[in-house]
Amino acid sequence: xxxxxxxxxxxxxxxxxxxxxxxxxxxxxxxxxxxxxxxxxxxxxxxxxxxxxxxxxxxxxxxxxxxxxxxxxxxxxxxxxxxxxxxxxxxxxxxxxxxxxxxxxxxxxxxxxxxxxxxxxxxxxxxxxxxxxxxxxxxxxxxxxxxxxxxxxxxxxxxxxxxxxxxxxxxxxxxxxxxxxxxxxxxxxxxxxxxxxxxxxxxxxxxxxxxxxxxxxxxxxxxxxxxxxxxxxxxxxx
Amino acid sequence: xxxxxxxxxxxxxxxxxxxxxxxxxxxxxxxxxxxxxxxxxxxxxxxxxxxxxxxxxxxxxxxxxxxxxxxxxxxxxxxxxxxxxxxxxxxxxxxxxxxxxxxxxxxxxxxxxxxxxxxxxxxxxxxxxxxxxxxxxxxxxxxxxxxxxxxxxxxxxxxxxxxxxxxxxxxxxxxxxxxxxxxxxxxxxxxxxxxxxxxxxxxxxxxxxxxxxxxxxxxxxxxxxxxxxxxxxxxxxxxxxxxxxxxxxxxx
Numbered sequence: 001x002x003x004x005x006x007x008x009x010x011x012x013x014x015x016x017x018x019x020x021x022x023x024x025x026x027x028x029x030x031x032x033x034x035x036x037x038x039x040x041x042x043x044x045x046x047x048x049x050x051x052x053x054x055x056x057x058x059x060x061x062x063x064x065x066x067x068x069x070x071x072x073x074x075x076x077x078x079x080x081x082x083x084x085x086x087x088x089x090x091x092x093x094x095x096x097x098x099x100x101x102x103x104x105x106x107x108x109x110x111x112x113x114x115x116x117x118x119x120x121x122x123x124x125x126x127x128x129x130x131x132x133x134x135x136x137x138x139x140x141x142x143x144x145x146x147x148x149x150x151x152x153x154x155x156x157x158x159x160x161x162x163x164x165x166x167x168x169x170x171x172x173x174x175x176x177x178x179x180x181x182x183x184x185x186x187x188x189x190x191x192x193x194x195x196x197x198x199x200x201x202x203x204x205x206x207x208x209x210x211x212x213x214x215x216x217x218x219x220x221x222x223x224x225x226x227x228x229x230x231x232x233x234x235x236x237x238x
Numbered sequence: 239x240x241x242x243x244x245x246x247x248x249x250x251x252x253x254x255x256x257x258x259x260x261x262x263x264x265x266x267x268x269x270x271x272x273x274x275x276x277x278x279x280x281x282x283x284x285x286x287x288x289x290x291x292x293x294x295x296x297x298x299x300x301x302x303x304x305x306x307x308x309x310x311x312x313x314x315x316x317x318x319x320x321x322x323x324x325x326x327x328x329x330x331x332x333x334x335x336x337x338x339x340x341x342x343x344x345x346x347x348x349x350x351x352x353x354x355x356x357x358x359x360x361x362x363x364x365x366x367x368x369x370x371x372x373x374x375x376x377x378x379x380x381x382x383x384x385x386x387x388x389x390x391x392x393x394x395x396x397x398x399x400x401x402x403x404x405x406x407x408x409x410x411x412x413x414x415x416x417x418x419x420x421x422x423x424x425x426x427x428x429x430x431x432x433x434x435x436x437x438x439x440x441x442x443x444x445x446x447x448x449x450x451x452x453x454x455x456x457x458x459x460x461x462x463x464x465x466x467x468x469x470x471x472x473x474x475x476x477x478x479x480x481x482x483x484x485x486x487x488x489x490x
Contacts, residue, residue, distance in 0.1 A: 132306050133337040137353040138326025147349075151340050
């Protein structure tokens with residue numbers, strides 16, 4: 001077992017020297033999770049908005065379902081996608097198992113409910129406030145929805161960042177469908193699991209630091225956005 | 239450029255006046271709010287002030303006429319036809335509490351112009367001109383949410399007027415405002431009125447009603463009790479209820 005301080009020093013050296021293995025892992029993690037969040041946004045934001053605005057039978061069931069899916073266990077999603085993509089599965093011919101694409105699919109399934117549920121809540125709250133004003137202007141339901149999405153852009157960005165936080169930090173799904181293959185499907189989280197089990201704490205720690213930094217940065221972006229608005233308000237005399 | 243809040247309609251555009259309700263009935267939770275009301279607004283120029291105690295159904299009546307609520311009985315017509323979205327921009331509506339879009343003051347006005355299908359390149363000059371007339375042009379680029387309550391309501395009034403509607407429904411627009419802000423709103427309303435825009439105004443401010451009313455409608459318990467010229471209403475209301483209301487007594 002390595003000494004903890006030694007491991008920290010080695011980890012910082014890895015980051016400081018821009019270790020290519022480490023960079024490759026970070027880049028793949030970002031690529032997979034950002035792509036998954038982008039797709040989840042394309043699906044989840046309109047889905048959340050439609051559920052918020054439209055009235056249809058079974059709406060409550062759909063809302064409950066979306067909210068419940070926010071808590072999907074990553075390993076279960078991993079298993080599910082694994083079964084779909086494995087050779088004997090319905091999408092086996094696509095040969096996607098153990099590729100970054102498989103990881104993106106799994107993470108998209110994890111993130112979409114989060115984005116959709118948060119978007120639904122945001123848009124529904126905004127609708128209460130804006131409904132009459134938009135209707136007296138003669139806006140169609142579709143135009144109203146588009147306006148509400150834009151009005152809620154800050155909260156919706158937060159929803160996307162929450163989704164990103166979920167995606168970048170999860171390990172179960174990417175491990176099962178990606179397989180943690182070196183130079184191909186190794187992400188920060190799967191690498192941390194592997195290196196820790198091997199006893200090589202320096203790489204694990206280095207990746208852990210980067211993971212933490214990314215999480216902080218995601219939050220900082222949200223906070224900074226809010227700060228800018230508060231500053232503008234002060235300038236205007238409020 | 240002759241775009242202005244105060245400019246009258248081009249004659250080629252379809253009209254929505256009179257905005258009328260026939261045998262309107264509306265209830266909620268087994269309570270009748272509007273009880274068989276026949277009404278029309280906008281046939282003659284000026285400002286029709288709707289007075290009446292709280293719960294008389296004034297705001298609900300405006301919402302029915304604007305197409306925001308669907309009556310349980312009777313019908314609403316705009317220039318003889320059922321309300322439809324295509325003509326919505328011909329009826330302005332200012333709410334008691336202004337709803338600001340989370341964008342700049344001028345973008346709030348441009349949004350309304352876009353909704354009224356004004357060509358994109360025409361929107362900024364029209365919006366600037368309208369803000370100028372409401373003395374909001376200096377803060378045109380500020381976020382609308384940073385405005386004071388009085389400024390927000392003036393912006394809401396600009397938004398309601400900028401599409402040059404036939405008629406504007408004002409639902410207690412100044413009930414939350416200080417006297418100065420109220421005066422500023424009334425000033426914009428007067429100028430638009432003088433240029434031909436017709437108004438219907440719900441207010442609890444009897445002073446304001448006296449200042450602005452061409453005609454007064456008195457409502458009580460979901461019914462229209464009285465409709466008369468502003469002058470004669472304040473001199474000698476015809477019903478006991480209106481007399482009591484003007485004297486500040488509780489009207490049963």
